[in-house]
Amino acid sequence: MERLGTKQGTARKRMLLREQILNPFRLVMIVLGTFNVIIGMDWLVKHDAIIICEEKVVRIPYENKTVIVESNKGMSRLKVISCIKAHKYSKRGCHLFLAHVTEKKLKEKRLEDVPVIRDFPEVFPDDLPGPPPPRQVDIRIDLVPRAAPVARAPYRLAPSEMRELSIQLHELLEKGFIHPRSSQWGAPVLFVKKKDGSFRMYIDYRELSNLTVKNRYPLPRIEDLFDQFQCSSVYSKIDMQLGYHQLRIKEEDIPITTFRTRYGYFEFQVMSFRLTNVPAVFMDFMNRVCKPYLDKFVIVFIDDILVYSKDEEDHGKHLKIILELLKKERLYAKFLKCDFRLDSIKFLGYVIDRNGFHVDPAKIEAIRNWAAPTTPMEMRQFLGLAEWGKEEEEDFQTLKQNLCSALILALPEGMEDFVLYYDASLKGYGAMLMQREKVITYASRQLKTHEENYTTHDLELEAVVFALRIKQDLSRFKAPAKVKAEHQKLSRLLQQPEIPVWKWERITMDFVSGLPRTPSGYDTIWVIVDRLTKSAHFLPIKKTNSIEKLAQLYLNEIACRHGVPISIILDQDSHFTSRF
Numbered sequence: 025m026e027r028l029g030t031k032q033g034t035a036r037k038r039m040l041l042r043e044q045i046l047n048p049f050r051l052v053m054i055v056l057g058t059f060n061v062i063i064g065m066d067w068l069v070k071h072d073a074i075i076i077c078e079e080k081v082v083r084i085p086y087e088n089k090t091v092i093v094e095s096n097k098g099m100s101r102l103k104v105i106s107c108i109k110a111h112k113y114s115k116r117g118c119h120l121f122l123a124h125v126t127e128k129k130l131k132e133k134r135l136e137d138v139p140v141i142r143d144f145p146e147v148f149p150d151d152l153p154g155p156p157p158p159r160q161v162d163i164r165i166d167l168v169p170r171a172a173p174v175a176r177a178p179y180r181l182a183p184s185e186m187r188e189l190s191i192q193l194h195e196l197l198e199k200g201f202i203h204p205r206s207s208q209w210g211a212p213v214l215f216v217k218k219k220d221g222s223f224r225m226y227i228d229y230r231e232l233s234n235l236t237v238k239n240r241y242p243l244p245r246i247e248d249l250f251d252q253f254q255c256s257s258v259y260s261k262i263d264m265q266l267g268y269h270q271l272r273i274k275e276e277d278i279p280i281t282t283f284r285t286r287y288g289y290f291e292f293q294v295m296s297f298r299l300t301n302v303p304a305v306f307m308d309f310m311n312r313v314c315k316p317y318l319d320k321f322v323i324v325f326i327d328d329i330l331v332y333s334k335d336e337e338d339h340g341k342h343l344k345i346i347l348e349l350l351k352k353e354r355l356y357a358k359f360l361k362c363d364f365r366l367d368s369i370k371f372l373g374y375v376i377d378r379n380g381f382h383v384d385p386a387k388i389e390a391i392r393n394w395a396a397p398t399t400p401m402e403m404r405q406f407l408g409l410a411e412w413g414k415e416e417e418e419d420f421q422t423l424k425q426n427l428c429s430a431l432i433l434a435l436p437e438g439m440e441d442f443v444l445y446y447d448a449s450l451k452g453y454g455a456m457l458m459q460r461e462k463v464i465t466y467a468s469r470q471l472k473t474h475e476e477n478y479t480t481h482d483l484e485l486e487a488v489v490f491a492l493r494i495k496q497d498l499s500r501f502k503a504p505a506k507v508k509a510e511h512q513k514l515s516r517l518l519q520q521p522e523i524p525v526w527k528w529e530r531i532t533m534d535f536v537s538g539l540p541r542t543p544s545g546y547d548t549i550w551v552i553v554d555r556l557t558k559s560a561h562f563l564p565i566k567k568t569n570s571i572e573k574l575a576q577l578y579l580n581e582i583a584c585r586h587g588v589p590i591s592i593i594l595d596q597d598s599h600f601t602s603r604f
Contacts, residue, residue, distance in 0.1 A: 267327030
């Protein structure tokens with residue numbers, strides 16, 4: 025701020041913003057504490073100032089430019105003082121305030137409050153009652169030929185881990201999940217700290233896994249599971265309680281599971297979490313149990329059961345069927361980890377609702393909170409060696425926003441109106457399947473080594489083949505799809521444009537890209553032609569400029585000279601949105 029004079033408690037000042045001088049205005053001299061000046065609403069309205077709270081900036085149009093005022097993001101009015109200084113202030117008569125922050129406890133879920141679920145308390149015990157009964161599937165450990173027993177010395181454990189080992193061994197022995205046993209086999213024990221601070225015990229079966237014949241039972245594709253959610257609106261998720269401990273190990277394979285501790289040898293009677301074939305065996309077992317209802321109103325992924333229905337009435341019936349099935353099979357779930365009768369639910373890293381499925385916001389929280397580079401090392405890690413200015417900062421924020429706002433994939437509705445889009449570049453292929461302007465699925469891949477030598481025509485043809493593989497997914501719907509080419513000609517008669525009667529009344533525009541980059545970073549020419557006089561403007565721009573920047577450039581360079589045109593003819597460039 026520059027003071028020009030004072031009179032009767034007022035001051036005429038000029039505001040200096042980035043070396044641009046705005047018109048003078050009057051200020052009232054008052055005590056503002058840590059603030060230098062407070063600008064009123066009348067001044068902001070007069071200058072069409074735009075306040076962007078998220079970025080903490082004020083944009084002020086000035087002549088042909090926009091002045092940007094940034095806040096001091098590092099400034100804080102919070103001051104920390106010592107206890108002795110606070111005591112001195114108290115003696116002087118200063119007012120002290122004590123704030124006590126408490127965390128509001130959420131209402132605890134209770135089994136008795138959930139309809140249908142409260143009728144099956146046997147399915148939701150606080151803990152597993154004991155060893156599981158004999159079932160139609162038990163885990164077998166098939167070893168490769170000539171496999172010799174492997175025994176490893178116990179790992180060194182911290183005192184806290186040693187205490188936890190003693191406690192967990194005692195609990196497993198009481199439940200009958202392990203028995204003392206001496207064996208030629210012996211795997212060491214290690215602990216992993218969980219989010220709540222407790223320890224999870226793992227048996228290091230890596231050596232045993234290398235000697236085990238792998239079970240190739242297929243896990244379902246996530247895309248195939250989500251296809252079953254068509255027309256669903258109510259969801260419940262049942263999480264099995266220590267699901268792997270609810271299956272036995274075949275009697276002859278029990279000695280192979282032996283693990284060693286300072287308290288002796290122990291062998292598992294039930295499936296352990298680190299055995300290599302456990303997920304496949306448990307998936308096989310759950311599919312057999314739920315087979316009559318799979319893909320009707322139930323899907324299973326290892327130890328998670330998801331029940332989906334069209335409405336509340338059907339959902340109550342479906343839940344009752346599944347809970348009766350679990351009760352019959354003596355399978356148990358953990359109530360606190362289950363969710364019932366929701367209109368949207370998190371499953372396999374996605375959020376599912378009646379509109380489709382999209383990425384769980386918690387999965388992209390790291391990207392959302394990604395701070396801008398502040399050191400040369402951080403800058404090189406993100407972009408390599410490059411300049412970092414205001415445009416780079418804006419692009420960085422845009423990139424974060426795009427990564428965090430992933431498209432919602434819709435579920436197919438009916439058998440009609442499918443359109444398949446495809447494209448190819450010197451980097452790879454891309455394809456997208458849509459139905460009524462909604463994205464059903466998309467796919468992409470990089471070019472293989474031999475494909476990098478393809479001509480443009482061959483790349484386009486290969487992109488068609490790649491896109492048709494997505495169309496194969498429609499075979500289960502028996503639905504035809506229209507394939508949309510990138511440069512497809514218009515499917516109707518072209519219209520002769522109307523002859524203009526005045527200059528710059530009707531214009532055309534196009535972009536000439538792929539030019540050598542100038543020192544200012546420009547690599548594209550924006551060509552704007554008057555259809556009557558054939559006079560033109562050639563504006564240097566960057567290919568990555570946003571539509572907002574182009575619109576501002578158009579207003580500053582074209583509209584201010586020739587006014588607003590009646591019509592604009594342009595192609596379907598990615599900078600614009602148009603339909604023919």
